[in-house]
Amino acid sequence: MGKLKPLVEKEVKDLLRDPRIYIGLIVPIIMLPLLGFAMSVAMRSTAEAAVMEMNIAVLDQDGTETSRGFISILTHMGLNMPNVSADSLDRALEEARTLESKALLIIPEGFEENLLGFGRVRIEVYSIVERAGLGSMGAYSAIDGALGTSSEILSATLISKIAPGLEPDVIRNPLNVTRYTIIKDRVIEVPPQALLGQLVIGYGIMVPMVLFILAITVTQIAATATAVENEEKTLETLLTFPVTRYDILMAKLLGSSIVAILGGILFTVGFLLYFEGLFAMPGLEVGAGSVFQALPPPPLGTYVVLSLSLILSILFITSLGVVVGALSSDVRMSSSLLGILIIPILIPSMLIMYGDLKVLPFALQILAYALPTSYPMIMAKEMITSTIPAEVFYGILYSAALTLAVVYATSKLLAPEKLLTLQYRLRFRRIKRKQAKDLE
Amino acid sequence: MHDAKVVEVRNLAKRFGESVALDNISFRIGEREIFGLIGPNGAGKTTTLRVLATLLLPTSGYVRVLGYDVVSEAEKVRPLISYLAEDAGAYRNLSGYEYLSIVAKIYFGSKVDAESAVEEAVETSGLGDRIMGKMKTYSKGMKRRIQVARALMTKPELAILDEPTAGLDVFHAQHVRGIVKRHVAEGGAVVLSSHNMLEVEHLCSKLAFIHRGQIMVEGGPQIIKDEYGASNLEEAFLEVIGKWES
Numbered sequence A: 001m002g003k004l005k006p007l008v009e010k011e012v013k014d015l016l017r018d019p020r021i022y023i024g025l026i027v028p029i030i031m032l033p034l035l036g037f038a039m040s041v042a043m044r045s046t047a048e049a050a051v052m053e054m055n056i057a058v059l060d061q062d063g064t065e066t067s068r069g070f071i072s073i074l075t076h077m078g079l080n081m082p083n084v085s086a087d088s089l090d091r092a093l094e095e096a097r098t099l100e101s102k103a104l105l106i107i108p109e110g111f112e113e114n115l116l117g118f119g120r121v122r123i124e125v126y127s128i129v130e131r132a133g134l135g136s137m138g139a140y141s142a143i144d145g146a147l148g149t150s151s152e153i154l155s156a157t158l159i160s161k162i163a164p165g166l167e168p169d170v171i172r173n174p175l176n177v178t179r180y181t182i183i184k185d186r187v188i189e190v191p192p193q194a195l196l197g198q199l200v201i202g203y204g205i206m207v208p209m210v211l212f213i214l215a216i217t218v219t220q221i222a223a224t225a226t227a228v229e230n231e232e233k234t235l236e237t238l239l240t241f242p243v244t245r246y247d248i249l250m251a252k253l254l255g256s257s258i259v260a261i262l263g264g265i266l267f268t269v270g271f272l273l274y275f276e277g278l279f280a281m282p283g284l285e286v287g288a289g290s291v292f293q294a295l296p297p298p299p300l301g302t303y304v305v306l307s308l309s310l311i312l313s314i315l316f317i318t319s320l321g322v323v324v325g326a327l328s329s330d331v332r333m334s335s336s337l338l339g340i341l342i343i344p345i346l347i348p349s350m351l352i353m354y355g356d357l358k359v360l361p362f363a364l365q366i367l368a369y370a371l372p373t374s375y376p377m378i379m380a381k382e383m384i385t386s387t388i389p390a391e392v393f394y395g396i397l398y399s400a401a402l403t404l405a406v407v408y409a410t411s412k413l414l415a416p417e418k419l420l421t422l423q424y425r426l427r428f429r430r431i432k433r434k435q436a437k438d439l440e
Numbered sequence B: 001m002h003d004a005k006v007v008e009v010r011n012l013a014k015r016f017g018e019s020v021a022l023d024n025i026s027f028r029i030g031e032r033e034i035f036g037l038i039g040p041n042g043a044g045k046t047t048t049l050r051v052l053a054t055l056l057l058p059t060s061g062y063v064r065v066l067g068y069d070v071v072s073e074a075e076k077v078r079p080l081i082s083y084l085a086e087d088a089g090a091y092r093n094l095s096g097y098e099y100l101s102i103v104a105k106i107y108f109g110s111k112v113d114a115e116s117a118v119e120e121a122v123e124t125s126g127l128g129d130r131i132m133g134k135m136k137t138y139s140k141g142m143k144r145r146i147q148v149a150r151a152l153m154t155k156p157e158l159a160i161l162d163e164p165t166a167g168l169d170v171f172h173a174q175h176v177r178g179i180v181k182r183h184v185a186e187g188g189a190v191v192l193s194s195h196n197m198l199e200v201e202h203l204c205s206k207l208a209f210i211h212r213g214q215i216m217v218e219g220g221p222q223i224i225k226d227e228y229g230a231s232n233l234e235e236a237f238l239e240v241i242g243k244w245e246s
Helices: A004-016 A019-052 A065-076 A089-098 A111-116 A134-162 A168-172 A192-231 A245-278 A290-294 A300-327 A331-354 A362-370 A374-382 A390-413 A416-439 B045-052 B074-080 B096-107 B111-125 B128-132 B140-153 B170-185 B197-203 B221-227 B233-245
Strands: A056-060 A103-107 A124-127 A181-183 A186-188 B005-016 B019-030 B034-038 B060-065 B081-084 B158-162 B189-194 B206-211 B214-219
Touching: A004 A019, A004 A192, A004 A245, A004 B096, A019 A192, A019 A245, A056 A065, A056 A089, A065 A103, A065 A111, A065 A134, A089 A103, A089 A124, A124 A134, A134 A168, A181 A192, A192 A245, A192 A300, A192 A331, A192 A374, A245 A300, A245 A390, A300 A331, A300 A374, A300 A390, A331 A362, A331 A374, A374 A390, A390 A416, B005 B045, B005 B189, B019 B045, B019 B189, B019 B206, B019 B214, B034 B045, B034 B170, B034 B197, B045 B060, B045 B158, B045 B189, B074 B081, B081 B140, B096 B111, B096 B128, B096 B140, B111 B140, B140 B158, B140 B170, B158 B170, B170 B189, B170 B197, B189 B197, B197 B233, B206 B221, B206 B233, B214 B221, B214 B233, B221 B233
Parallel strands: A056 A103, B034 B189, B034 B206, B081 B158, B158 B189
Antiparallel strands: A103 A124, A181 A186, B005 B019, B005 B060, B206 B214
């Protein structure tokens, strides 16, 4: 430990001061909240502008007191309703377009007669789409909302006429349903869809996504840290110090992991702030987090298993990063090699995040179970039900064995004799490939 | 107990695939000796030094440093030596002081010893206040001086220096030569490589001309000059290589 400490100190200081690293760490905490805020502001202002300028042309073919009353209800709801007086649909639409209306509302003849005769009245709404965007979507939803509300007002008026003294809402909705969901032996007053929605977003997507970002970051940092040693010609000197190859490797793994965990924290904060910004949109305040507060936290055992599988997968992936960095003569080459390594890690992660592993084709299941990085994601998803799946137990044993083998092989690789030979072979292959391409 | 011979190399051969880098070379370095390896580019100087520094494995031969085998006892050799690579770089984001402190913490068990070694190395480097600046702001010469200071800071029994004055101006090269001499006076031994014949002539107590992986001549500078009737080492070197080529 005595000699490992200064080596880790060197790694952490050198990494945290490297612009190639710290810019990558700082960007999410600045950019994600800004992105969320910008999206929220853009959507809100577009929606507000769309609703504020809401012009709905109306063609009143009934021309009765009731139809005028109906238009008045809509006007009181904040809609601007200019009248058009055309004799055909095409001309009415043309007029509506000239008035820059979002829609044309046609109240047909017989509106009053049907309504007062307790028949169903038909009205037509022609939505005019001039611009695509979330804001426009909000405007059309607002039209539907206004029509729905005015329909309820009309319904209440009719019910009061037939049965004065009765509550119209009771007639319309005689069943008063209160939804409860039982999870982890706790009764919560929310429908299961809402509960599962939040839990799946939380444990099923958010946690695996953070783990995935952590895995990518840690690999990138370890590869860069080692490739920089090659690029700056410091590895040779380091390997003559009175420390074991294992100490050098452990320092790289620990240093990269410390910096990556810091990056993971910054990313998570950035990601949460992004959602904070986004959920500031009216209508999106769904009380995110309320379900988590209502539920008991997952038991300690699940956290222990999650941490263990996470540590093993970080060690595994960092070792691979060190291998990539060690084989690269410079940072650019390590980034290219890393791209190849990331793809097989990315695919199983996506499968776990958005699907159910057990129903996937056998080959994809094998790919996912073969990677130690899959197990913390599987565990995170299972935290919803507080169970520790059997495959995670076996997976931890398997990951430990594989990680030890990779760490051992990597420490053996940290010898100039092997590195020089392997780097030479890699460079030679690239030159040969380039020559073959040139000949073509 | 260490062997009285600091370095003993017998029939050392090193091959990289088909290419022969060292072809059965033998030499010895004693205590308080500065041994110079002189030869053109690709002669095998750096490969020899890398084998002594436990970085490369010999293909065959017997190599012992301070009595320990460089292959099977590499971990016993490393605390006793220090190696300065010809193109040794610097950790760009650390200051010279931080770098020296980290190396001292690795070599010295006690904090007091480490701090005193760092203070001495700061003095040796001659960087003054710039020692606190990040090494990415250093010139090539400054980086070399910090590396020389680092290599000798640990008071190694054998300092392996590959082109120690490469890239340094006359004043700083002279400064480094002084540090090397002081190290030997304090009881250490040095093996170095150099292209600078004048430097080797004035610095080394013993030297070897190396060419195409073979040692052509070995001895004291004056003895070699006398043997080949040369007025300086450069003449002697050209004479030896010329004879060998013909």
